[in-house]
Amino acid sequence: MKLNLTLILLFFLAACQTNSNKPQEVDTVIEDSTAPTELLDSGMVIQMEDVGYPMFALDLISQQNAKTHSFLLNIEAINITHEEAYKLKDKQATVTYALKHEPMVMDIIHEDTSIMGEYALPHRDDFERVSEVISGAEEESQGDLPREFTITSSDGKTMMFEYYIDESLANINGNTATVFYEIRDVSVVQSIKLHE
Numbered sequence: 001m002k003l004n005l006t007l008i009l010l011f012f013l014a015a016c017q018t019n020s021n022k023p024q025e026v027d028t029v030i031e032d033s034t035a036p037t038e039l040l041d042s043g044m045v046i047q048m049e050d051v052g053y054p055m056f057a058l059d060l061i062s063q064q065n066a067k068t069h070s071f072l073l074n075i076e077a078i079n080i081t082h083e084e085a086y087k088l089k090d091k092q093a094t095v096t097y098a099l100k101h102e103p104m105v106m107d108i109i110h111e112d113t114s115i116m117g118e119y120a121l122p123h124r125d126d127f128e129r130v131s132e133v134i135s136g137a138e139e140e141s142q143g144d145l146p147r148e149f150t151i152t153s154s155d156g157k158t159m160m161f162e163y164y165i166d167e168s169l170a171n172i173n174g175n176t177a178t179v180f181y182e183i184r185d186v187s188v189v190q191s192i193k194l195h196e
Helices: 001-017 081-085 167-171
Strands: 040-050 056-063 068-074 092-110 127-135 147-152 160-163 176-194
Touching: 040 068, 040 081, 056 092, 092 160, 160 176
Parallel strands: 068 176
Antiparallel strands: 040 056, 040 092, 056 068, 092 176, 127 147, 127 176, 147 160
């Protein structure tokens, strides 16, 4: 064991000496792999839209590639007011964000009928699906914020969805339904720094 630790230490010191004459542009940081990775993007904020308190949709034209990058911003999480959020529009800023992979509900079928009514999809073949018992949707979402519901298989495996729970979904809580979904990347803002 001591020999292994000694060898590791020697390799580490040799690597440090080998690279000591090279300019280092970026510091290497080892992070907890379970924590979401923080990413950066800078550019002009071109859109700030209230999508239901405390959430905003923020669009930024990236300096890196001149493409529009869309973010989800919780103003309570970064401690700013509605007024301060709207004032970010047309400002140059650096956004720190986490990229999350989340299942987005496309349709919910119960007894061969979509509970989404006029918003139901005409075609569902391109989406993933899971058919099991729905739970966590006992009561409707309050205000504008979505809540989470779960679909649980007979062997106890669960899948969680963030969704605005309306009366139609609350009425089928505890019943078997088919949820059609797709996994989407969501850029969630962690902090914003305005450029001077």
